[in-house]
Amino acid sequence: MFSACAVALRAGARRTVRRLPSKGRALPVAAGRQPRAFSSSAAPATDLSTRSMIVQTLSSVGSKREVQQYLSLFTSVSSQRFAVIKVGGAILTDYIDELCSSLAFLHTVGLYPIIVHGAGPQLNTLLEQAGIEPQFEEGIRVTDAKTLRVARDLFLKENLNLVNKLEEKGVHAQPLTTGMFRAEYLDKEKWGFVGKVTGVNKQSIETAISNGYLPILTSMAETDDGQILNVNADVAAAELARAIEPLKVVYLSEKGGLFDAAGQKISAINLDEEYDHLMSQEWVRYGTRLKIKEIKDLLDTLPRTTSVAIIHPGDLQKELFTDSGAGTLIRRGNKLLSATSLSNFKDLDALKSVLVRDREGPDSLTTVDKYLEFLGENPFKAYYDGPMNALAIVLPPSNGRQATLATLTITKSGWLTNVADNIFTTLQKEHPRLVWTVREDDENLGWFFDKADGSITRNGDVMFWYGIENGDEIVQLMKDFTQHGRAMLGDSNLESRLHRAASNAHIASKPAVQQARGYSTLARRPVVPSAPFSQTKGRGYVTQTNPNPPYGKKNASKSQPARVALIGARGYTGQELIRLLDSHPNMDLRHVSSRELAGKALEGYTKRDVIYENLSAEDVRDMEKRGDIDCWVMALPNGVCKPFVDAVYEGRKASNHKSVIVDLSADYRFDNSWTYGLPELVPRANIAEATNISNPGCYATAAQLGIAPLVEHLGGMPHIFGISGYSGAGTKPSPKNDVANLTNNIIPYSLTGHIHEREVSTQLGAPVAFIPHVAVWFRGIHHTISIPLNKTMTSRDIRQIYQDRYAGEKLVKVVGEAPLVKNIAGKHGVEIGGFEVDKAGKRVVVCATIDNLLKGAATQCLQNMNLALGYAEYEGIPVM
Template sequence: MLSLRTAVRRASTKPLRSLSAPQTVSSVRLGSPVARHSLKASAAPLLQSRRYSRAADPQLSSTRSTVVQLLSNIGSKREVQQYLSHFTSVSSQQFAVIKVGGAIITEHLQTLSSALAFLNHVGLYPIVVHGAGPQLNRMLEEAGVEPEFHDGIRVTDGKTLSLARKLFLEENLKLVEELERMGVRARPLTAGVLFADYLDKEKYNLVGKINGVNKKPIESAIEAGCLPILTSMAETPDGQVLNVNADVAAGELARAVQPLKIVYLAEKGGLFNGDTGEKISAINLDEEYDHLMNQWWVRHGTRLKIKEMKELLGDLPRSSSVAIIHPADLQKELFTDSGAGTLIRRGNKVHTKTSLSEFEDLEKLKDVLVRDREGLDARAVVDRYVEGLKEANFKAYFDDPMEALAVVLPPQKGSSLAHLATLTITKSGWLTSVADNVFTNIRKDFPKLVWTVKEDDENLTWFFDKADGSLSREGEVLFWYGIESGDEVKELVLEFNKHGRQMFGDINLESRLLRTAQAASHIGKGFGTSGASVEQRRAFSSSSNALRAARSARPMVPVNVRTYATTNPNPPLGEKNMSNNRPSKVALIGARGYTGQALINLLNAHPHMDLRHVSSRELAGKKLQGYDKRQITYENLSPEDVQRMAENGDVDCWVMALPNGICKPFVDAVDKVSQKDNVIVDLSADYRFDSNWTYGLPELVSRSTIAQATRISNPGCYATAAQIGIAPLVPYLGGQPPSSVSPDTLAPAPSPARRTILTNHIHEKEISSQLGTDVAFIPHVAVWFQGIHHSISIPLKQEMTSRDIRNIFHDRYAGERLVQVVGEAPLVKNIAGRHGVDVGGFAVHTSGKRVVVCATIDNLLKGAATQCLQNMNLALGYSEYEGIPLE
């Protein structure tokens, strides 16, 4: 029997930033006193030598290996190794220049130091330059000095400079000491690096314009195994200290050392789109700069920063990039494809050709095509392929150095599907995201595309992210996007199952162009759009959701690859997998509670849900608040009223938001009229064990089953989070059951009655029944309002590592928009108000045969209303996530 206990954690608990590992010399918790002592002690003999070599230190080499493994918890091992290889391909001082704002030192010193220590422990040496603007403002105010600015530049007189100099030295020492406390050697460089002339002495007084950078102190620090920590102070040739802007100082340092990364650490963690309010993931300056600068919200500081970044990157190698990021997300930004902040890069313009005659050098084209090929016949295969292109209708996409090359075959006669026949990308192309740029351009030109990839392709997750759907078969994965018709999907799957990749083209040149063209023509015959009847909607949902189920059955790890800032090549979510564009009439029975109100808010934003009736005995006669589509007055509907409305066809979907044991008369009233035409979603526990009802947990239950159902029992909040946290490990269960607890977070003043349900809780039965294994469940009550935290202790039948567990969860929930797999134990405060489930922790006992998995869920949303809307969408023929805000 598996037992499930959830530990109570207060919502205000701060996330633990340090990493945990088995307590050995080489894998202690970085940042802990034990780790600092061990690292300092083991390194002491080496540090006494005149020159320190990390490569010669076996203890720190072992630590690097451990940290690399731990880094894999925030991304894939491929990503970490790939980026580490990239960063260590240049000299140590060329890895990164990191600019730290003064507010970061004040508010996030430990987080900043932990992030820098992390980089140092994998052998990376960022050059850090910091400011102290907010601290200086406070110091001047306390000293009675009125700050003066011209054009955003602080006018610096003698008194201001004196205070600033003292402050900068204090802040520099504060960061250095914190790093040393964490076992990281750091060297303060407060003079002798930046040289300057007066910017404009009459206007700004003691403000400098940097005209030179002395790299020797930086190189000396790194050679000695120390992180160089610089202040943004410069000196004139005669020794006068001048104040310079920290952003400017970072830029000039970057021009001098030519780093791969320039990182600006900021509390906001990136730039934000003024229209959508969303963080901008990436900006490709070559493609987007002009368009971006014409946006109304790109003004003032944002406009100046983007302009400065463009000028800076223009002076650096094309491989360099700028990242604006919060220090807590520094590792994710550097070591994952998705990143975490705003990435700014020059990029490469994408060119297109539609015939071989347009290529100036066919031999160069062949060299590009052959670079992914193996075997003695590689050149011969490419020669035949290029010969076939002479007669083919195609469109090729590539950047100037041909780091990426794609060949797309346009739709043939009678078809609407284009085929990605070839995509070859160098390692540098993946790292600099040229692949994203190429794919964005393809998507602009071809609204519907199919392609196949080998199942063991190391970049499979990238393709998965680009696709709307996928299907695995015999070592091949079929991907597609833009397909909206159920008939198209069915035909596509039939052809793939019948002929495999020979009929669809393949990015590795294994298929023949002629066969691909024939397949395109064949698939295009007979395609049409499905109608809007219930039966047709469900037929479509069955086919499209079967494919999603197939994707879940053979999971792939999702990677949220960066998209560009000002373009959106993906169709709106509501246009995917949707066969019904007619509104559905909804009745909500039992709307007084928190869940009812949460569902009303979601329905209010849903483009196709038409809330017609809201029933509440206590609120009858009052106006419904929070719904803008029409005026609705609360009713007190009886089962007889419900039967009459069902007979008249007034409602397409009934939502029962009633307490346990009450909704049966209302369900019976609908059943008397029709068993098929109306959808019922019940939020209570009344029908969760009824075999005639479908259990509506889309992430674990076949979506095609839910899409064809008319009677759906909505899982409970406890049960949803628990099943999400346990399901991936069911095949690995074994051993004696541990104990566990779970806090109920809804009631601000918990009642003693709710605390005493320690055995035989209804959710214990629900979880055990759905997972097919015994689970012990003990609910507790916490003082926060929204959110539930599970700490699930799971016995294993075989020894496993934390990484093994994490990979299993990544694979199981690949592509699930409402399940987020995280490295650390998730916090209630981070899930409250959000529509999904966070799963993480993955702490494995030293025996390797027990793991603790943590899961958090908002009990009103994914634990009730959001999940209800998922089920309604599927059953009524809409996109599953329509109307659900997604991060």
């Protein structure tokens, strides 16, 4: 059977068009191409150690894979064809430091964008000061002789200022202020000294780049007889792009992109598919409508590999080097065609070539011929673009099976024009339920994870599905795949006719699709088999699991659930964890230890009868020696669990068995030999490989998630005002959990030096101040966090940072208003909102809420257990 794992995606690029919720995208690199240290022009080579350092630095906004991939793409063309960046006057006044820092990064890694700038706002100010009222006709500045003199002097001044700022950062920049654009009068009687560009002096630009300089151009032009003319900077950038034909055209914008009717940033626009639809929308008007039309006019004259990005100057690195991007990406794309019979294809030889082009093995032609023979006799539907850069073939449901994605093959050009996501969007519309398989060792499995609702792994294959919500159907699907593998997906006739001919090969080589925003962002977490899919919100429990635990070291047996022992189960957290384990399909609670409750029956656990025990350290050591337990959960007060942890260590020495320890206390949170288990901020692969995991504190989890996206923007120490319900004070009677004492009251405590203050400061790498309080409600924490900023930012800027940072995180919800404790109690995640900025734009207040017993303790513990034992991260957890 030809599976979707037989997919040729040799140059992954993806970004979903923003009509549905936006996703990420990636730009491709030709198969087999290795990243180069410098461009092919004569520009000076970048030192490899320096490049490595910069790659590492850029990895803070994206994964190392993303950074290397984009560098390889951008350096695959001559330096002058990398990018044209248009810089508006407002950027030069308000964001010049961010701009220069971003350009310095690009210069260091051997990339040479061509900068063309305007100075409109500054010109308006100078004209008003000179008593000249700015005049515009049809949006074009009317330029008389006096205005032209002011504009010329201003442009030279702004150009020199930008060049000097770049030189201060060690970037060689070349001011190119005259003779770059040839022009004729646009309409002298109507607009005066305004030019229409007729030519671009590419030689001067190429010479500057060859000598290692960033070319900095003004949007001034000259006629053949030497008359200077004013040209709109957007127009100048567009004409420059037409002459250069770069991979990227970047418009820097204070807003950071285009926004839809709901005020949400449009992640991407595929013009061939979306233009007519967009232009028919009521909200697409005025400046937005004009900008989209102008960009379409520009891209229609450029190669399909060229794209336009509208971004904030501070996000330039993220836009260029991550799959998710930061602003609005606009491409031409390709329209899709479809076929339901071989006769629908104009050229069968071309179809055969498409199927053969990624096929490995000497029998490729024979196998493809048999495949075409099968398609000629059976129903199918194919989806492809005109040049056949992308092809997907779906087999309809049969014999009680789901529809199957049998073939998906994408070329580099197909990825550059975003056809892959277009095809999958169409598949989701036309096939509400779909199944496909992919090789487990595929280096870019994340793209498929992002498309699926569930997955299961067997013998090197991963089966994915979406749209199947019935639990019995999912169980049967998993059972069939586990028993029969890939064969169960296809029609039996197909298997019998093609299996021998296809042997062990597939119709195409493994995919090289890149990670996308919906799965995390890649920018911040690696693709790991233990977290294999993006669960749709509102579907309740995740039911899928991985029957072959990854990494080859865990004890989650294929034939039995993981065996769990809970040490210290009397407290609230222990009770919540017991409840979660009771609903977990692949964990079995075997032992529960509590000195006070020893001999009593455990309530709330229905899988087996469990009696509380009073396990000693020696009991724990002997159980570890025998390999009785796969995971020990230490739910003891601070300073108590060390003898039990030491006992597990002793048992490990005398056995090949290596269990996992998850400690809920603070005892090992500062021990570097333990892994800190906050999956949203710590690489999941680290947790999946760990045997000793320290579970973060409840206050600390909410505080870190509330501050982490702004760490690079901190202008001082964040102050955290935290209030917890009295369950956070534990079950042992004290004034902090005495309801009578708390009624009409709030109790501050540990006003300096609280252990969570140290924990948050250590993990974030930045000092924080934490002031805890306890109030009369039972469960739930609220943080009000005051964060100083190192630059001026808006509330929208900050909210976008949080939305991008936590996109795809199922247990983190970014909201607009300040979240409320009553809305988080009993839920398994964190809500973050507020984002109110002071008048100066240099301080923001962020609010975060968390259920201290769930995501603050038991839920997070189960996330860590799932990852470490080889199960899906959210297994047994109702997602938000």
